[in-house]
Amino acid sequence: MSAPTVRYELKRDVAAQRIHFSATFPEREGAWTLQLPTWRPGRYELGNFAQYVLWVEGVDGEEHRERLAKQDLHAWCVPDGVRQVEWVFHADILNAGSTCVEDDLFYVNPVNCFMYDLDRQDLGAEVALADLTLDPTSASGWALAVAMPWEERDGVPTMHARDVQHLMDSPWMASPKLWHNSYREQDLDVHIWVHDTLPRDPARFVADHVAFTRAQLSCFGTFPTDEYHFLYLFPDRDVRHGVEHEDSTVIALGPAERVRSEEGYMEILGIASHELYHAWNVKRIRPAEWTPYDFTGPCPSELGYVAEGVTTYMGDLFLFEAGIVDLQGWSGLMTKLLERHVNNPGRLNLSVAASSYDTWLDGYKMGVRGRKGSIYVEGAVLAFLCDTRIMERTEGKASLSTAMRLLWERYGQPRTGLTADMYWDVLAEVAGERLDDLRRDHAEGTVDTWEPLVHAMATQGLTLSKHVDDGGITRVTLGPVS
Numbered sequence: 001m002s003a004p005t006v007r008y009e010l011k012r013d014v015a016a017q018r019i020h021f022s023a024t025f026p027e028r029e030g031a032w033t034l035q036l037p038t039w040r041p042g043r044y045e046l047g048n049f050a051q052y053v054l055w056v057e058g059v060d061g062e063e064h065r066e067r068l069a070k071q072d073l074h075a076w077c078v079p080d081g082v083r084q085v086e087w088v089f090h091a092d093i094l095n096a097g098s099t100c101v102e103d104d105l106f107y108v109n110p111v112n113c114f115m116y117d118l119d120r121q122d123l124g125a126e127v128a129l130a131d132l133t134l135d136p137t138s139a140s141g142w143a144l145a146v147a148m149p150w151e152e153r154d155g156v157p158t159m160h161a162r163d164v165q166h167l168m169d170s171p172w173m174a175s176p177k178l179w180h181n182s183y184r185e186q187d188l189d190v191h192i193w194v195h196d197t198l199p200r201d202p203a204r205f206v207a208d209h210v211a212f213t214r215a216q217l218s219c220f221g222t223f224p225t226d227e228y229h230f231l232y233l234f235p236d237r238d239v240r241h242g243v244e245h246e247d248s249t250v251i252a253l254g255p256a257e258r259v260r261s262e263e264g265y266m267e268i269l270g271i272a273s274h275e276l277y278h279a280w281n282v283k284r285i286r287p288a289e290w291t292p293y294d295f296t297g298p299c300p301s302e303l304g305y306v307a308e309g310v311t312t313y314m315g316d317l318f319l320f321e322a323g324i325v326d327l328q329g330w331s332g333l334m335t336k337l338l339e340r341h342v343n344n345p346g347r348l349n350l351s352v353a354a355s356s357y358d359t360w361l362d363g364y365k366m367g368v369r370g371r372k373g374s375i376y377v378e379g380a381v382l383a384f385l386c387d388t389r390i391m392e393r394t395e396g397k398a399s400l401s402t403a404m405r406l407l408w409e410r411y412g413q414p415r416t417g418l419t420a421d422m423y424w425d426v427l428a429e430v431a432g433e434r435l436d437d438l439r440r441d442h443a444e445g446t447v448d449t450w451e452p453l454v455h456a457m458a459t460q461g462l463t464l465s466k467h468v469d470d471g472g473i474t475r476v477t478l479g480p481v482s
Contacts, residue, residue, distance in 0.1 A: 146172035244278030274315030288417025304356030309379015
């Protein structure tokens with residue numbers, strides 16, 4: 001007997017930019033709760049996705065329809081005897097974490113728009129794109145980019161998810177304008193999908209992906225899955241970010257002409273390296289508060305400096321390790337990071353751990369000047385201090401990468417939720433001594449990092465200085481020891 005499965009069927013209304021959902025759930029007794037996620041992993045704030053739902057209806061065995069009543073902002077009460085539920089989702093936002101229907105694009109992040117049985121999150125799912133016909137062999141035919149397993153069933157593309165966690169972490173895009181390339185590194189099959197606008201040198205684009213993939217694999221030894229998908233969107237408006245998923249990422253950069261510039265190209269690679277690193281760090285080496293994801297409300301954690309800070313630092317470092325940028329290029333990236341760091345007075349008011357907890361309040365907007373730090377910027381600076389401390393204490397025999405591999409093997413592979421003590425204990429194990437001062441002063445405290453940064457750079461043969469320009473902005477200079 002096959003396992004109980006939720007069957008979703010999607011149809012588009014391109015003119016109205018809406019998606020009609022029909023979901024059939026396995027039989028159960030009594031009333032139950034239909035839940036829409038309130039947030040999406042990778043952005044630790046409430047998304048309020050229910051604002052895009054036009055209506056929700058239940059259909060009973062006699063084909064009687066009724067509007068479902070809400071039991072909270074993102075949940076509906078389904079009466080006894082109702083297995084089929086239908087709803088309409090408005091889909092006109094295009095970024096790396098959204099859902100959008102256009103003439104030439106069917107792009108979905110399930111965490112925005114799919115509803116599930118709150119009490120049965122272990123149910124598998126089938127997702128049928130009922131009005132989509134694929135013909136990737138034709139120049140004008142539609143193709144599907146997705147990491148979820150899929151098949152064509154009677155001509156209908158049908159995807160399969162293990163459970164709610166898998167479904168919500170598996171975006172896709174379909175379009176007649178998809179460029180595709182792939183490569184294999186060790187036992188990993190990597191797919192690159194680009195919608196519409198291509199970088200000016202596609203061969204270089206693929207080669208650089210191969211390079212940073214190889215460098216990261218050499219660090220961790222193994223990859224969590226058999227395949228990985230890069231999904232790229234380059235819209236004609238200003239956007240710059242990526243979103244990590246279990247075995248894929250969506251990356252958006254715009255406006256489109258920016259992609260063809262050298263500066264824009266390097267931005268893409270920086271985001272891509274960052275997002276691939278997330279396949280280990282945060283998708284598997286994951287704070288306990290997010291293991292597994294609870295989509296029903298805020299899940300604050302103080303470990304954003306590990307999830308995003310370490311990833312920000314390592315993403316850029318692996319561009320250097322892969323030979324994509326030289327020492328001067330890496331120094332330029334680090335200089336930009338440090339200038340953002342020293343010009344944010346909030347780092348001296350609220351620790352990066354406390355700022356991580358508060359991302360649910362104001363982590364993705366300017367907020368009150370001087371109130372908070374950034375898990376990306378201050379977290380990356382802390383990661384650099386940890387990395388150089390470990391290298392200094394072990395005379396170059398170990399680094400933060402050594403610790404991250406151990407964290408992957410010890411906690412990431414078995415999907416054991418990470419705590420701050422676990423993280424700092426592993427760093428101490430690798431360094432051969434406790435790093436309690438870094439934790440106390442710069443993770444959980446607000447002690448100024450400048451003198452530790454000067455020392456850390458000196459251990460790497462670099463000098464670090466700063467001055468205030470005529471506009472009152474602190475400028476950082478980083479270079480080799482003369």
